Amino acid sequence: MTAVRAAAPVSPHPAITDFIADGAHVFDDLVDPQAAAALLADIRATRPFDHRLFLSEAEFDADPQHVGVNPRPGRNLLERFEDRLDFVEQAPHIAGALRALLGEGYELLNRKVVCGVPQASVPAWLQARILGNPVNNLGAYVRPEYRDVTYFYGIDFHQDLIDYRDRPADFLTLYVYLHPVSRLDAPLFLLTGSHQLGGTVFPHDLTRQGPEAWLYRDGRGEEVEVRQRLLTGPAGFAAIWHACTLHGTQPDAADHERISLRYLLARGPAPAGIDEVNAALRGPLALPQTRLDLAPDGQAVVKGNIVNQV
Numbered sequence: 001m002t003a004v005r006a007a008a009p010v011s012p013h014p015a016i017t018d019f020i021a022d023g024a025h026v027f028d029d030l031v032d033p034q035a036a037a038a039l040l041a042d043i044r045a046t047r048p049f050d051h052r053l054f055l056s057e058a059e060f061d062a063d064p065q066h067v068g069v070n071p072r073p074g075r076n077l078l079e080r081f082e083d084r085l086d087f088v089e090q091a092p093h094i095a096g097a098l099r100a101l102l103g104e105g106y107e108l109l110n111r112k113v114v115c116g117v118p119q120a121s122v123p124a125w126l127q128a129r130i131l132g133n134p135v136n137n138l139g140a141y142v143r144p145e146y147r148d149v150t151y152f153y154g155i156d157f158h159q160d161l162i163d164y165r166d167r168p169a170d171f172l173t174l175y176v177y178l179h180p181v182s183r184l185d186a187p188l189f190l191l192t193g194s195h196q197l198g199g200t201v202f203p204h205d206l207t208r209q210g211p212e213a214w215l216y217r218d219g220r221g222e223e224v225e226v227r228q229r230l231l232t233g234p235a236g237f238a239a240i241w242h243a244c245t246l247h248g249t250q251p252d253a254a255d256h257e258r259i260s261l262r263y264l265l266a267r268g269p270a271p272a273g274i275d276e277v278n279a280a281l282r283g284p285l286a287l288p289q290t291r292l293d294l295a296p297d298g299q300a301v302v303k304g305n306i307v308n309q310v
């Protein structure tokens with residue numbers, strides 16, 4: 001008689017189980033720290049990362065531009081380093097997790113260099129103007145030739161869905177530190193479990209419950225307790241999170257800039273773990289409106305910042 005052998009159960013990729021539970025997956029393995037350091041040195045050599053990044057107050061006031069100031073195709077520093085990115089994009093642990101979550105043939109939506117600007121580099125006139133703003137993307141104030149990088153002076157808790165009105169949360173963010181990032185270097189704060197409520201409108205309804213716990217309400221009658229996780233780590237540290245996972249940064253408190261790589265990657269045509277993750281959400285996958293903090297010209301009209309109170 002032929003013995004019938006039961007098929008061995010296939011356990012899901014840990015990135016899928018972490019996304020279902022936490023809305024994020026932090027990689028145990030680093031991407032090659034030497035390759036990260038070499039890329040960092042070449043990025044740093046492209047410009048002074050200090051007050052010279054910025055327009056003068058008079059130059060800014062002569063023609064304030066609040067939109068179209070982020071990297072875009074044709075003005076993106078990473079385009080110069082495209083052939084240097086295999087240490088991230090082909091790293092087996094990264095590519096394996098992306099295939100599990102997004103399926104074969106996943107799509108690169110966007111990749112760029114992100115800089116956390118230290119206080120000493122932000123001119124006094126600019127500090128006064130942006131004080132208390134929830135989103136301090138400094139692109140509007142940066143000299144046009146340097147707008148191939150995104151510069152932050154902190155950003156309040158938000159979902160990456162914020163930039164994608166009407167698009168379903170079929171994408172994720174991959175974030176890589178190119179040098180060691182401590183508490184002072186504007187590390188990412190993630191609110192684990194916050195993806196569960198699906199898309200919600202920025203600014204978000206968060207009430208502190210304890211040193212690392214928050215109550216998060218979606219404005220539709222649902223709420224969830226979420227935990228704050230600080231992403232500090234060495235050069236080559238990498239993490240991915242769901243488009244509905246709340247995260248933010250405080251202003252860089254170190255004496256040097258924090259430079260990272262940020263990727264947005266979307267589901268491909270093949271079966272993908274993100275479908276299982278999204279099926280478990282308790283809220284909408286897409287929003288007709290993602291934020292209420294901006295005037296039509298892109299200027300901040302809502303003040304207040306939660307992540308800076310942590």
Ligand SMILES: O=C(O)CCC(=O)C(=O)O
Nearest residue numbers: 114116152155186248249
């Ligand atoms: O790098 C930062 O300071 C913030 C990055 C971030 O939250 C984002 O790009 O969505």
